[in-house]
Amino acid sequence: MLIRLFKLFIIAITLLTAFPVIGASLEISDAWIQNLPPVVPTRAGYMIIANTSNQSVSIIGVESEVFTAVDIHETMENNGMMSMQPLTSLTIAAGTSRELAPGGMHLMMMQPQQTLKPGDLVAVTLKLDNGDTQTLQMTVRK
Ligand SMILES: [Cu+2]
Numbered sequence: 716m717l718i719r720l721f722k723l724f725i726i727a728i729t730l731l732t733a734f735p736v737i738g739a740s741l742e743i744s745d746a747w748i749q750n751l752p753p754v755v756p757t758r759a760g761y762m763i764i765a766n767t768s769n770q771s772v773s774i775i776g777v778e779s780e781v782f783t784a785v786d787i788h789e790t791m792e793n794n795g796m797m798s799m800q801p802l803t804s805l806t807i808a809a810g811t812s813r814e815l816a817p818g819g820m821h822l823m824m825m826q827p828q829q830t831l832k833p834g835d836l837v838a839v840t841l842k843l844d845n846g847d848t849q850t851l852q853m854t855v856r857k
Contacts, residue, residue, distance in 0.1 A: 740766065740768050740770075740772045740843055740845065740847055741764050741766055741774075741807065741841070741843075742765040742767055743762050743763070743764055743849075743851045744762070744763045744765070745762055745763050746760070746763075746839075746851055746854065747761055747762070747854050747855070748760045748761075748822075748824065748831070748853050748856070749761075749817075749856065750831065750832065750833050750855050750856060750857050753830050753831075756825065756826055757823060757824060757825055758782070758824040758831070759817070759821040759822065759823065759824070760785075760815065760821060760839070761814075761816050762814075762815050762822075762853070763813075763815075764805075764807055764815070765811075766807040766808065766810065766811060766812065767810070768809060769810070770809055770845075771806060771807070772806070772807050773804045773806040773843065773844040774787065774804060774805045774806075774807075774842070774844075775803075775843065775844050776841075777822060777841055777842070778840045778842070779824065779837060779840065780838065781824075781829060781831070781837045782824040782825055782826060782828065783825050783828065784824075784825040785822055785823070785839065786801045786802075786822070786825075787801065787802045787805050787820065787822060787823075788800065788801055788820065788822070788823045789802055789819070790820070790821070799823065802820070805820070822839075832855060833855050833856055833857050835854070836852045836853070836854055836855075837853045837854075837855065838850055838851070838853075839851055839852075839853050
């Protein structure tokens with residue numbers, strides 16, 4: 716009996732390890748934060764977000780213990796002037812991906828609470844409209 720339970724446990728662990736994205740709605744890649752001198756009060760963060768599920772997913776909030784606040788910004792051009800504007804949510808349609816990249820959408824990360832240098836990892840949590848949260852590591856890069 717115990718051995719059977721143990722075998723079931725091993726099978727469960729193997730399945731969980733084989734499919735680490737169970738419960739996760741989004742696949743994040745290339746997540747990075749631009750390194751800037753410590754005196755600069757904000758940082759921009761970038762990543763590629765793929766929604767491999769068959770349902771649309773919206774990011775409705777972003778949090779990190781390393782920053783006092785994190786917003787999603789889009790970059791707009793108005794009469795030749797570039798400006799940034801916060802988005803209340805970012806929707807990734809089923810089976811598509813969105814890219815946060817220099818010159819376009821980005822995370823605006825306010826007031827780093829510690830000195831950051833290239834190679835540092837920063838945990839960031841995405842709050843999704845389906846009630847899930849998803850935590851990822853972003854790498855500080857030059
Ligand atoms: Cu911005």
